[in-house]
Amino acid sequence: MERVIIFDTTLRDGEQAPGATLNLDEKLEIARQLEKLGVDVIEAGFPIASSGDFEAVCLIAKEVRKPIICALAHANAEAVDRAWEAIKEAKRARIHVFLSSSDIHLTYQLKMGQAEILELACEMVARAKKCLEDVEFSPMDATRTTPQFIYQIIEAVIEAGATTVNIPDTVGYTTPEEFSRLIRGIFEHVPNIHKAVVSVHCHDDLGLAVANSLTALACGARQVECTINGIGERAGNASLEEIVMALRTRKDSFDLTTSIDTAQIYKTSRLVSELTGFSIPPNKAIVGANAFRHEAGIHQDGIIKEPITYEIMDARSIGLPSSALVLGKHSGRHALKARLEELGYTLSEEDLDRAFSAFKALADKKKEVTDRDLESLVAEEMRTISEAYHLEQVQVSCGDRSVPTAAVRLITSDGEVLADAALGTGPVDAVYRAINRLVGVPNVLTEFSVKAITEGIDAIGEVTIRIESEGRVYTGRGAATDIIVASAKAYMNALNRLLAVKGKE
Ligand code: KIV
Ligand code: ZN
Numbered sequence: 001m002e003r004v005i006i007f008d009t010t011l012r013d014g015e016q017a018p019g020a021t022l023n024l025d026e027k028l029e030i031a032r033q034l035e036k037l038g039v040d041v042i043e044a045g046f047p048i049a050s051s052g053d054f055e056a057v058c059l060i061a062k063e064v065r066k067p068i069i070c071a072l073a074h075a076n077a078e079a080v081d082r083a084w085e086a087i088k089e090a091k092r093a094r095i096h097v098f099l100s101s102s103d104i105h106l107t108y109q110l111k112m113g114q115a116e117i118l119e120l121a122c123e124m125v126a127r128a129k130k131c132l133e134d135v136e137f138s139p140m141d142a143t144r145t146t147p148q149f150i151y152q153i154i155e156a157v158i159e160a161g162a163t164t165v166n167i168p169d170t171v172g173y174t175t176p177e178e179f180s181r182l183i184r185g186i187f188e189h190v191p192n193i194h195k196a197v198v199s200v201h202c203h204d205d206l207g208l209a210v211a212n213s214l215t216a217l218a219c220g221a222r223q224v225e226c227t228i229n230g231i232g233e234r235a236g237n238a239s240l241e242e243i244v245m246a247l248r249t250r251k252d253s254f255d256l257t258t259s260i261d262t263a264q265i266y267k268t269s270r271l272v273s274e275l276t277g278f279s280i281p282p283n284k285a286i287v288g289a290n291a292f293r294h295e296a297g298i299h300q301d302g303i304i305k306e307p308i309t310y311e312i313m314d315a316r317s318i319g320l321p322s323s324a325l326v327l328g329k330h331s332g333r334h335a336l337k338a339r340l341e342e343l344g345y346t347l348s349e350e351d352l353d354r355a356f357s358a359f360k361a362l363a364d365k366k367k368e369v370t371d372r373d374l375e376s377l378v379a380e381e382m383r384t385i386s387e388a389y390h391l392e393q394v395q396v397s398c399g400d401r402s403v404p405t406a407a408v409r410l411i412t413s414d415g416e417v418l419a420d421a422a423l424g425t426g427p428v429d430a431v432y433r434a435i436n437r438l439v440g441v442p443n444v445l446t447e448f449s450v451k452a453i454t455e456g457i458d459a460i461g462e463v464t465i466r467i468e469s470e471g472r473v474y475t476g477r478g479a480a481t482d483i484i485v486a487s488a489k490a491y492m493n494a495l496n497r498l499l500a501v502k503g504k505e
Contacts, residue, residue, distance in 0.1 A: 001257045004247065005223035006240065007199065008034050009043040010272060011056070012072055013237050014227040019466050019473040020276040023500050027056040031064045033271050034228075037264040039067055039240075041094065043225075046072040047086040048079040052501065054086050061090035068092040068134065075099035075124040084131040094136055095128040096166070097121070101139035101153055103146070114149055121153055122160040129161035136164035138201065143167075143174040147182055151189040158190070164197045164223060169212060172205025172235060176215040183219040199223035202238045204230060209238035214246055217256060228272040229280055229287065241265045241286040241318070249313055263319040267344035274379045277464050277475030279451070286318060319344065327374070329363035336374075343371060345378055354381050365481050366458045376453050376460050376479040380489070387492070388413050388499045389439060394488045398427040406430035408488065410438050428487045435488065439495055441502075443469040450483050463490040467498065474498045 011027055014020060022030070027044070034042050044060040045053040061069045069090040071083035075097055087093040099121050106112055112120075121137060128135045137157040142150055154165045167182065174182070183200070187193055200216040200223070202209040213224050230239030244260045251257075269287040273280050282289040292315040294300050302309030327339060333356050340347060340355070347355060358377050363369050389410045398404040407421040408431060420437040424430030432445070447466035452459040461483040465476050474497045478489025 001251075001255055002222065004217055004256050004258050005040045005197065005199070006038075006244065006258050006260055007041040007043065007070070007223050007225040008039040008227065008240060009201075009225050009237060010034070010227040010231065010240075011060075012043040012045050013201075013225075013233060014231040014272070014276070015045070016233050017231050017236065017276070017278070019475045020231060020278060021472065021474055021497060021501065022275055023497060024052070024056055024059060026275045028059055028063060030228075030272060030275060031060045033264070033268050035064050035066050036261070037268050038259045038261045040259060041068040041070050041223075043070045043072060043096065045086075048073060048076070048082045054082065057083075057086035058089070061087045061093065065091045068094050070094040070096050070136070072096045072098065073124070073128070075120050077124070077127060080124055080127050080131075084128070088131070092134070093132055094134040094164075095132060096136040096138065097124045097128055097162075098138040098140050098168075099124070100141050101149060102141035102144040104144055105141050114152075118153055118156055122156050125157045125160040125162050133163070135162050136166055136199070137162040138166040138168050140168055141170045143169040143179065143182065144171070147185050147189075150182065151186065154186060154196075155190045155192055158192045158196045162196055164199050165193075166199035166201050166223070166225065167216070167221075168201040168225075169203055169209075170201075172203035172209060174202075174212055175206075175208060176211050179212045180215045180219050183216045183221055187220050197223050199225060201225035203233065204235040204237065207235075209236070210242045210246065213238040213243055214254070217247070218254060228268055229278065229284070231272065231276060231278055239285070241269060245286050245313060245318065248317075262317050264344070265318040266320050270375060274375075274477070277466070277477050279464065286313075292320060327359070327363070327369045328367060329360070331359075331363070331369075339371075339374060340378065343374060347378075351381065362460070362481070366460075370454050372453045373460055376462060379477075380479050387496045388503075389418075389492060389496065391488055391492045392417070394431055394485055396427045396431060396484050398430070404430040406434045408434040408438065410435070410492075427484050431484060431488045432491055435491055435495070439499075441469065441495060441498060443467040443474075443495075443498065446473070448487075450486070453479065461486045463487045465490045465494055467491075467494045469498055472498075472501070474501070 045057040047054040047057050057071050069087050071087045073079035073083040083095045125137050139153050198221045200221045202212040226240040227237040228240050230236040247254050247256050294303050299310045336359050392411050393409040395407045404424045404427045409419045418438045420434050422433035424433050446468050450463050453462050460479050462479045463486040467474050474494045476490040476494025478486045480486040
């Protein structure tokens with residue numbers, strides 16, 4: 001069976017999604033998990049775009065040694081040099097150069113002709129090639145470019161040294177039938193195509209990213225660019241988990257394999273959702289909460305008799321934990337450790353101690369602590385690492401006859417204790433106003449949502465918020481059995497992200 005190269009761009013295209021801003025530690029944590037998942041290439045960022053991106057790519061290149069670490073550069077000498085600077089310490093490095101090719105982009109955006117594009121593309125590929133062997137080129141907006149020009153530009157960049165040629169459906173415009181014609185055309189009309197790997201990069205504006213990617217693979221493409229949970233610009237990119245599980249489940253049809261350890265999919269998906277603050281819709285294929293649940297009586301009856309009746313994949317194949325063991329207030333440190341390991345978390349002794357006290361506090365409030373509670377608890381502990389301000393205490397008084405009042409106490413990273421109080425239109429408003437008096441960073445709350453993680457009145461409530469400051473969106477999440485406390489934690493989480501970004505500027 002031939003192997004498909006899995007090129008993950010969660011940390012680059014995925015992070016371009018508004019509100020998905022990740023800090024340095026979070027990017028490294030995702031990169032390490034992608035390595036465990038077994039991706040072949042990690043596109044770690046766009047180094048010329050910001051110092052934060054540059055720093056993250058450098059760090060990932062130094063720390064994550066198994067996959068190829070790729071840096072993106074637009075067709076500009078400074079961008080290519082900066083990309084090389086960022087990845088030069090990687091064990092295996094790649095530079096990915098892109099330049100628009102469609103008439104629409106050439107006329108309205110670049111104001112350049114095809115001849116100039118051809119020359120610039122080759123010049124930049126050759127520049128990257130002087131630094132390293134592994135160079136990828138993408139003609140941006142390829143699916144709205146005349147195929148003849150795509151053939152021409154691909155032939156030229158391969159000649160200049162490109163080892164991978166990537167065909168992006170930048171605006172998610174193509175259809176499987178049309179895309180298959182383009183990919184087949186490339187194999188037919190580009191004489192030196194055997195010297196490069198053909199890759200595809202599809203966006204999901206029409207909900208066709210996975211279908212288009214799979215079609216391209218069936219037509220001979222051997223690299224697919226994708227993201228965890230399908231996050232990315234606008235409607236997102238093709239989802240890694242859907243592509244990988246489609247190839248695996250329909251081996252009979254594709255006859256292609258990947259190096260992905262599918263048992264790591266669930267954990268990777270949860271991690272990316274947690275750190276970006278993008279929840280996974282319950283009906284999302286592969287990783288949605290309902291993806292392996294059967295509600296209809298007739299289906300349940302079939303499943304009990306023989307799972308194959310209604311199940312095309314085994315939930316365990318994506319690492320979905322089967323929760324036989326129920327933890328509660330009598331469970332010990334060992335039971336917690338074992339359960340966390342089954343869920344894919346290997347904690348240091350110190351982190352386990354913290355997780356255990358948080359678990360005990362939760363088990364006092366909740367009869368049964370479920371896997372989802374544990375995941376939320378571990379995530380909560382992770383969130384408190386490297387905070388500029390830590391929420392120490394929050395107290396609220398509210399009701400239909402009183403003015404909502406909140407008092408908060410914060411501790412700064414230097415150990416200073418700050419306290420203040422405020423009135424608000426509701427309890428959350430009062431808490432946010434009290435925090436604002438202490439932190440003093442102007443921002444606008446643009447989104448606020450609360451959801452119960454588990455069933456029952458004692459469920460943990462998870463609050464996700466987005467705030468906007470100087471044109472950037474920051475996500476925050478917080479979880480607690482008290483939703484006012486969860487709201488305060490979410491706000492602190494978003495503010496700490498904002499302050500971390502500002503601190504780097
Ligand atoms: O969608 C796109 O065209 C891209 C390129 C940079 C490959 O993300
Ligand atoms: Zn893209």
